[in-house]
Amino acid sequence: xxxxxxLTLDGAQPIYVQIIRYIKQGIAAGTIANGEExxxxxAVSALLGVNPNTVQKAYRxxxxxxxIQSHSGAKSRIVVSEEVQTKVRGQxxxxxxxxxxxxxxxxxxxxxxxxxxxxxxWKDGDTQ
Amino acid sequence: xxxxxxLTLDGAQPIYVQIIRYIKQGIAAGTIANGEExxxxxAVSALLGVNPNTVQKAYRxxxxxxxIQSHSGAKSRIVVSEEVQTKVRGQxxxxxxxxxxxxxxxxxxxxxxxxxxxxxxWKDGDTQ
Amino acid sequence: xxxxxxLTLDGAQPIYVQIIRYIKQGIAAGTIANGEExxxxxAVSALLGVNPNTVQKAYRxxxxxxxIQSHSGAKSRIVVSEEVQTKVRGQxxxxxxxxxxxxxxxxxxxxxxxxxxxxxxWKDGDTQ
Amino acid sequence: xxxxxxLTLDGAQPIYVQIIRYIKQGIAAGTIANGEExxxxxAVSALLGVNPNTVQKAYRxxxxxxxIQSHSGAKSRIVVSEEVQTKVRGQxxxxxxxxxxxxxxxxxxxxxxxxxxxxxxWKDGDTQ
DNA sequence: GTGGTCTAGACCACA
DNA sequence: GTGGTCTAGACCACA
Numbered sequence: 014x015x016x017x018x019x020l021t022l023d024g025a026q027p028i029y030v031q032i033i034r035y036i037k038q039g040i041a042a043g044t045i046a047n048g049e050e051x052x053x054x055x056a057v058s059a060l061l062g063v064n065p066n067t068v069q070k071a072y073r074x075x076x077x078x079x080x081i082q083s084h085s086g087a088k089s090r091i092v093v094s095e096e097v098q099t100k101v102r103g104q105x106x107x108x109x110x111x112x113x114x115x116x117x118x119x120x121x122x123x124x125x126x127x128x129x130x131x132x133x134x135w136k137d138g139d140t141q
Numbered sequence: 142x143x144x145x146x147x148l149t150l151d152g153a154q155p156i157y158v159q160i161i162r163y164i165k166q167g168i169a170a171g172t173i174a175n176g177e178e179x180x181x182x183x184a185v186s187a188l189l190g191v192n193p194n195t196v197q198k199a200y201r202x203x204x205x206x207x208x209i210q211s212h213s214g215a216k217s218r219i220v221v222s223e224e225v226q227t228k229v230r231g232q233x234x235x236x237x238x239x240x241x242x243x244x245x246x247x248x249x250x251x252x253x254x255x256x257x258x259x260x261x262x263w264k265d266g267d268t269q
Numbered sequence: 270x271x272x273x274x275x276l277t278l279d280g281a282q283p284i285y286v287q288i289i290r291y292i293k294q295g296i297a298a299g300t301i302a303n304g305e306e307x308x309x310x311x312a313v314s315a316l317l318g319v320n321p322n323t324v325q326k327a328y329r330x331x332x333x334x335x336x337i338q339s340h341s342g343a344k345s346r347i348v349v350s351e352e353v354q355t356k357v358r359g360q361x362x363x364x365x366x367x368x369x370x371x372x373x374x375x376x377x378x379x380x381x382x383x384x385x386x387x388x389x390x391w392k393d394g395d396t397q
Numbered sequence: 398x399x400x401x402x403x404l405t406l407d408g409a410q411p412i413y414v415q416i417i418r419y420i421k422q423g424i425a426a427g428t429i430a431n432g433e434e435x436x437x438x439x440a441v442s443a444l445l446g447v448n449p450n451t452v453q454k455a456y457r458x459x460x461x462x463x464x465i466q467s468h469s470g471a472k473s474r475i476v477v478s479e480e481v482q483t484k485v486r487g488q489x490x491x492x493x494x495x496x497x498x499x500x501x502x503x504x505x506x507x508x509x510x511x512x513x514x515x516x517x518x519w520k521d522g523d524t525q
Numbered sequence: 526g527t528g529g530t531c532t533a534g535a536c537c538a539c540a
Numbered sequence: 541g542t543g544g545t546c547t548a549g550a551c552c553a554c555a
Contacts, residue, residue: 019247026153026154027153027537027538028538028539029538030153038244038247038248039247041248041249042247042248042249043249044249063538063539064538064539064540066538066539067538067539070537070538102248105244105248106245106248106250106258107258107262109240109241109244109245110241110255110258110259110262111262112237112241113237113238113240113241113259114259114262114263116166116233116237117234117237119147119166119167119170119172120166120169120170120230120233120234121169121170121171121172122234124259124260124263127238127259127263128256128259128260130234130235130238131238131241131242131252131255131256131259132252132256134235134238134239134242135242135252135255155544155545155546156545156546157545157546181526181527181528182527182528182529183526183527183528191546191547192546192547192548192549193547193548193549194545194546194547194548194549195545195546195547197528197529198545198546200528201529205333211527211528211529212527212528212554212555213527213528213529213553213554213555214448214526214527214528214553214554214555215527215528215554215555216526216527216528217527217528275503281410281411281414282409282410283529283530283531284530284531285530285531286409294500294503294504295503297504297505298503298504298505299505300503300505309541309542309543310542310543310544311541311542311543319531319532320531320532320533320534321532321533321534322530322531322532322533322534323530323531323532325543325544326530326531328543329544339542339543339544340539340540340542340543341538341539341540341542341543341544342538342539342540342541342542342543343539343540343542343543344541344542344543345542345543358504361500361504362501362504362506362514363514363518365496365497365500365501366497366511366514366515366518367518368493368497369493369494369496369497369515370515370518370519372422372489372493373490373493375403375422375423375426376422376425376426376486376489376490377425377426377427377428378490380515380516380519383494383515383519384512384515384516386490386491386494387494387497387498387508387511387512387515388508388512390491390494390495390498391498391508391511411552411553412553412554413553447553447554448553448554448555450553450554451553451554454552454553
């Protein structure tokens, strides 16, 4: 079952947004696969130390996007075809990279500087 | 005078945070230089379609950080030494790049894929 | 918990300044001690008949000075070491006394007259 | 004619309030006597570096209190009988001293401490 | 026109 | 219920 161990909340964005993003990234990575069970709202709430309503909001929005199916009395499950996974992954990749490119350009950083900065940072956190 | 044409609000973060970030990026880029005038709270409010108080909050926080000086009845101005510019630029660069690296790693994207994605995106928006 | 019963607003200064001053005086007096709870923004707003945002502004500025700590969903609390209390007290004492001395001198009142005036007034309100 | 040399604005109160107070203190001190001419709004505005409207507001309020008489085309003049002077002086004295006593009491300062603090401060600024 | 303060009140995240 | 953000808009001090 999906765990939220890798999710560290940062306060810069609403928590429900961070939960949604975490699950989408897992789908994109393939670590969260079709049919996988999600922990209950209560469990996630306890693990992250946040309010159950906040988790509920994230789950509800994922369900509205069709990425989760909930049945009362049963665990919620991930519902993703291969196409959906590819689409989610493509959206996240592209949007993250575009955000960085836009920021770097606005700050007058060249492509070469950006690429070498990423090379350096990639190594730094290698063990993680 | 500084324009806010390039700023598009995204709803993922508080508006005043986005305004602060936009101005800091401009400082980092050097396109917003020491002594430059800022448009009035009202003008920014109208341009972005947000409340004047929201702009006021962003400007006030920038003033508390020492990046802006305001005087009643006169336009507010940017106040940045070279050292400050370098510091602001370094903070933004590093934090943006780290964010991307973390996201890509979690999605199981390799360094090489990330770098080539950025190469491609960089060209796409080249004329901008 | 801290009450605002003794605070009467006078219109000569911004309301948020008066709220800040009231709390600082309490800290100086030691009647507002480290860890003490502050009433909520809404409660103060209702008690003083001012807008919640005005109270919020005062609380936020006290938090920026490090005299208050706020956490969403929980009461705000006073955070003052002994050193801080002493410093706040010293600043208020000196500035208040200097204000009176300057006013009395400009009005041509002698030191002796001032001192006896204070003696008399001190007794008048003794029971308070 | 009345000069505003001794008035230094402090930003803690509205400027028009400080102007009113300055004139009332002069009346209380007897340095501003019945029939004395007041400098024009424009002159005061230039001397203090403030907006003419601000001076106008102060003069208008003093006129409403009956302490000034204005005639178009002629200089404004102070209008104070001895009784009025005594009353103004009494009000200022009492209100200033009461303000200090209240502040000191709220801060838990004893009468003796207050009196000696004033003694010390009175000497410090003696030459002024 | 510009900055600063304030009102009245909504909505979200959180305990 | 508590803190934080935001809207819509008024009024004052100032250039």
